[in-house]
Amino acid sequence: MKEANWTQVSEFILLGFSGRSEVQLSLFLLFLLMYLLTLIGNVGMIVLIHTDSLQHSPMYFFLSNLSFIDICYSSCITPRFLYDLLVARKVISYNSCATQMWFFTSLATTECYLLAAMAYDRFVAICNPLLYPVIMTRNICFLLLAGCYLVGIVNAVVHTSGTFQLFFCGPNEVNSYFCDIPALLRLSCSDNYVSKMVLFVFSAFVVVLNAVIIVISYAYILSTVLRIRSITGRQKTFSTCASHLMAITLYYGTLTFMYVQPGGLEAVEQDKIVSVFYTIVIPMLNPVIYSLRNEEVKKALRKKMNQNICLQ
Template identity: 75%
Template sequence: MQEVNRTQVSEFILLGFTDHSEVEIPLFLLFLLIYLLTVMGNLGMIVLIQTDPVLQSPMYFFLSNLSFIDICYSSTIIPRLLWDLLTNRKVISYNACATQMWFFTLYATTECYLLAAMAYDRFVAICKPLVYPIAMARNVCLQLLAGSYLVGLFIAIVHTSGVFRLSFCGPNEISSFYCDIPPLLRLSCSDNYVSKVVLFVLSTFVVVGNAIIVLISYGYIISTILRMRSPTSRQKTFSTCASHLTAVVLYYGSLTFMYVQPGGIEAVEQDKIVSVFYTIVIPMVNPVIYSLRNEEVKRALKKRLSKKIFHQRPQ
């Protein structure tokens, strides 16, 4: 009987943002612009880090991988959203919905752990500078990166299998613009208590656990910065951390509001607003945050732009 109920729903309808067709083209143009800026900004950050000798350090190794994840992260959501806005056919198949959720959960979780790894890197660099070359050697950085992906893979498998083992008898309208866990749990016609508990527990473990690592790291970092005698050294050291701390607050804060707070699964309208922020806006603004708040990135970017202008200048 459960299998029959499940096969009754072979596709879902993504309700998106609005029922008014006259605003769909303006929304399409807006999100297309955001997506292009996201891809170009993050791709530019990757190229800059890979080609500039000054940026060949563990911190920028993690930053280039963060930019790669942001490209994949937004590409999981926005192209599908653009297609729905352009064609006004907001139907997604059962398997495509599961696939989108799997990739989204993988990249979202991996980014959480990567941000924590970046905080640990800054802690060692500032508070334990003598052991930094050993503690953050190339193989250690690769292990931290691989560990982030492995945990993301595990969480993605658990959540996707937990949601799509449920029965969906109808209605099949998802109150979101992509296949996210909370709106799908609300559609299930079988007992979803275990899936809700697993979502809350794992989300709390991922977000709060990594937030604790970040807070402890920055507690030591701020203490070390305050003990520096030179104001110039304090400003320079803080500038390398301010961009990462800004990105952490934005990302962890939105995920906490969406998945960790009590009753968050049952909220509907706030889901769309918060979802837009952490799936679309944050991947776009991350390159801006790191380029404007990080002196080394700004210097490398200015040097690259000045070289390009100089070479293009007519003789």
């Protein structure tokens, strides 16, 4: 059969998580709570940073942008997912599916590069403290941030155009709760070998390149920390990196499991579970990780709480 004789589908059905209506309602309440916590935590982090002296530090400039990306990242997936949990037929149009994929891929890639930029910032701050104000100027920070967004946009264009230039002639049931690339590639009627390889190569490039930057940065950081004679000094220096390392491990671990395995397109149910972590759980956890593991954030938070108590 030739592609010219195929009829392109005009909509997709998102299967999501199957189950009885009471199970769907329980999932709705659970993920609604997680989404609200994501919004409250990340908006709170942005407000805290921009109303305190923290906003002048490159580290917290990047952290506030990480919170902004997490809000957008979660919002392009979760509201639609919540709606689908309440309706019987979970239909998404062809164009809406492509749009959701573009935003998701763009923001996910941007977050990968932003985490690498944050690792470089910590490397400069700890290994070259005297040059830190000269190297990490406000203009450099804006350029690094712009570069993260630019690479994210380019990667999203490549993946979205590569996926939606394929033919989808049916069935149109996407075995996921959002328009994820592996789930859509399984539905393609045309040869999707090139698209699979593009997904693997580009995802591997994004993850490996940023992982190399992060590993090298933290290798130098560890070397510098071990040369500090005071145990208290070591703990204080490395505590500023602990939250970032935890966020990196969670995010890169799930993305690698999902996208950087050549045979990973065949595992369906585990893909859905893993994708919940990087689309819903991790954006919720990031503010908690950074607030609990970072002394400056905790100090700023206590300061704001004391101010509010005094005003009352």
